Amino acid sequence: MPKDGGIGASSKRREDVRFLTGAGNYTDDINMHGQAYVHFLRSDIAHGTITNIDTSAAAGMPGVVRIFTSSDFEGVGGIPCGWQVTDKHGQPMQEPAHPILAQGKVRHVGEPIAAVVADSLAEARDAAEAIVVDIDELPAVVDMKAALQDGATKVHDDLDNNLCYDWGFVEENKDAVNKAFEDAAHVTSLELVNNRLVANPMEPRVAVGDYARGTDESTLYTTSQNPHVIRLLMGAFVLGIPEHKLRVVAPDVGGGFGTKIFHYQEEAFCTFAAKACNRPVKWTSSRTEAFISDAHGRDHVTKIELALDADNNFTAIRTETHANMGAYLSTFAPSVPTWLHGTLMAGNYKTPLIYVNVKAVFTNTVPVDAYRGAGRPEATFQLERVVDKAARELGVDPIALRRQNFITEFPYATPVAVEYDTGDYHGTMDKLEEMGDFEGFAARRAESEKNGKLRGLGVNCYIEACGIAPSNLVGQLGARAGLYESATVRVNATGGLVVMTGSHSHGQGHETSFAQVVAEMIGIDENMVEIVHGDTANTPMGMGTYGSRSIAVGGSAMVRATEKIINKAKKIASHLLEASEADIELKDGAFSVAGTDKSVAWGDVTLAAYVPHNYPLEDIEPGLEETAFYDPSNFTYPSGAYACEVEVDPDTGKVTIERFAAADDFGNIINPMIVTGQVHGGLAQGIGQALLENCAYDENGQLLSASYMDYAMPRADDLPMFDVDHSSQTPCTHNPLGVKGCGEAGAIGSPPAVVNAVVDALQSAGKDVTHIDMPLSPDRVWAAMNC
């Protein structure tokens, strides 16, 4: 019987009522009295020296409050980077300055040069057109390998070159890895591109800055996945505002997918300008601005090699990746191709020796940072593609080759510095084989061929590291922040609870699933629990939501705080029941004395806490409110096996996905319906990357796919009905809920399945095609078939 509440129940998402009835409160819904609007004049040139900015004509135009250029920010810090990577020689990465408004040079199309604050947005735009900017154009640095050649034009003149860092992992293993390749019975190598993507959350970014002259307090309303992180970075590093004078509010947020983690110039600008103009200042990104100012994702070019012994055991992996940083270092950009990518290169396999080299490169493009999966999709894609290619080269079944090399004993310490706590890779593959009806594939292929279509089947596995992350570990790896999470549980006198979490929901359904956890622990109705998030003024310092961390880290903090509540409530109950605390049991929202029929209801205890007439005041304080901070001892390691079946139209190259099965192991599950929804969304994004999405620049640094006319987002009719299962559950061993996280799995696990399937389809027709770079758009597939 499915439960109708608490952990394991598919409770309906309570937040959807307001989202679907237009009652959400998004940042753009926030309008302040006397608010002015800012329009950013952005560079339409990828690279050039600014020789002159003349704002004199614009300054006198109707409605203009003030025009800002970089000279207005001389006493202000730049946008900080939150992670410092150390290169293979032990040197820190090259870290360029990142001004709020372009200083001296423009370095990508979309970089803000000047900002016009005016009474209305139309007036701000009018005035921006009257600003004269003279730029001496420089050659644009677009191609990563060309950017690293001697004498290449430098994106940042004050750096040595365009190399942010050259990272080797694990550098000490390099010689042993090379030796393993010399000794290998078979080596499979593959060069591939992990295509650049634009996140495209439905809600574009918005910032509203407000300043209270009377109290010298600044408030920023912003579309963020982590308001406390924004407060810390912007307050401490950019504007020099102490946290007690700075409030950051991220109300309802319409999707983030990573790109709303980062601290952006527009946020700092609106906060700064509100004080400078003594008026609230609002910015709402247009979709066009979003394409050229939201941090992009992926953009890796990789060569991967897999060494196997004579028995087809994996003996070593060696990779060389060029990772695009764009023109500046976005908040967590350096960590994505390194610690979120290199550490995952073992995948689900017991490969003993691994060496990962990553060269991070500055180019005249929009900064690149984390996007759903962040580093882990890049690792999974190359690994699962090369394993598939190896199976074809060796003439062995790709599933059998995977199974032969699966890690089967846990905990398992990989050669890339992480330790998987639990997993059952055969279990998820067994489940997948059942779901995928692989026996029926031959008949389905025959049917497709009868209709003039090619049919292919692609399978892959994935592992991800979620629940980021142990603070002491990431500190050693270069993080400039801790990665714990926090929760305050406030019990009201009449028994209802408010849980204030440092996690942030921007579509994930936290308000529902978090309430299920707390309600389960106490044994009360979920509707007695309210989840509050997104406002630094009323939530404890927390690190926000990304990296599939919210239930694993944020949920754990909530469990710890609720345990404290229960412990105190038991003390109160023992007083009320005149029994020993050790004998008090909490079940179904009532405290009872073990072995008796004496009990007291949850509400009686909470009332006593706040009306302490009959209360052990000499032993405990009144009130019932507790805070906990939870710092995980390890990452969590969700895993799974995915299968994709495609049809390819050989006349046009068009790929259609006919079946898609996903067997995941997320450990314990709080709300199966929400988990299914998360997998569906992830699959849509992963399939979008595999078939449709292509963020492309030309050689002049102009973005070719700068609108939905050219950037193809996945739509419902691009996708099949998904077959999703998460009944394989090996609970996480180191967090109290045994959960692993599910937000990114679909986006990580699906691209290789799609490409493997298309390659399989083409090879079935005798085509000598071993790889096609994503997106597998019709023209690319057709070209591969006809080259």
Next chain:
Amino acid sequence: MYNFDFEKPGSVADAVAALGAEDAQALGGGQTLIPTLKQRLAQPSKLVSLKGIAEMQGVCTGDDGAICIGGATNHATVAAEAGAYPALAATAAHIGDPAVRNRGTIGGSLANNDPSACYPAAALGSGATIVTNTREIAADDYFQGMFTTALDEGEIITEVRFPVPEKANYQKFVQPASRFALVGVFVAKYADGVRVAITGASNDGVFRWAEAEATLSSNFSPDAIDGLSLSGDDMISDLHGTGDYRAHLCGVMTKRAVAAAA
């Protein structure tokens, strides 16, 4: 968007008068023009909406049996009411999405002559007549290259007349992002011959594939296309496909249109 004046006249004559103002611009359904204005890429002094002109609305059958569509008729109406010319109704039914089909007009589409739009292929493929406030223009004379037509400044498409063929079909291979035609082929078989019009492919906008027309006129079967090919040299080459790919698709889609023609 820059400021502009707005008029919504009730007659063609009033619309023509309103369009006499300097930099005035006719507005059909606005499916191209409004986004252009929002991007500040155009600055008309005045928009003259043609949507209030009753005589430019609707679908009817002419004395010669041709389907006559008012210039301000939206795509959804054509899809619903041009059943006497099924291939035309089906073409209209697959332009854009429901919002586009309920706003966009046939006159607006033909006046804009986007090189990837569907209606130019239908009009050219049907040998339609473009009726304006001043004259009648044969489709063969009307389309003059990307975004270029025979229309004079201020001239309004009041009606489009489509002779109904024996058989016809439109095959659209969509560009994955915009879902405009990457290549769209309209094939129509008339008593006096076959017409094949192709949109999406050429740098010169919609065009007739003379070689295919000649072959199909003597043998209206998909196999007749085998061996025919177009050069990719003058075809659009972009993020979504090379000229050679588009040239290849012209053949594939023509074949499919012939096979599906009804």
